[in-house]
Amino acid sequence: MKYSAQVKPISFLKAKAAEVLLDLAERREPMVITQNGEAKAVLQDIASYEQTQDTLALLKLLTLGNRDIEAGRTRPVRAVIARLKAKASRD
Template structure:
């Protein structure tokens, strides 16, 4: 993703907010970096992209925690983990 093509001053965002938000309906719309006095201050993104990002972060955190657990000898065999997941799915 190339953020440099989606950098806009706050004045332009204010003037064209409706159009910018409309672009977030497109699947591949990049986030908009909002600048103030030439300095990046905020990022505006579509809700679907935000949700995807949050899901990715949650998965990465889970992988990190499981990796640390495994390193300390607290890991569980995959067979046991998948059996537990299947049991949760049947509830």
């Protein structure tokens, strides 16, 4: 995705905030806001933001899982199932 088409100065955001928000929700593409010609912020619709956060959380879980595997902090699935069955039969 190229962001060059979605680069706008802060004055554009100030003048057309409501229009910008509608456009963000419709296009689901982030917008780069510049100040004095320098990129300062990125705006995105809430659905895209939530999706990004969910993706980051999943990637973090995968990373933690990979670290556990590398550190040998895993158990065979059969052992886990046997333990769960034993626990369930005691309850």
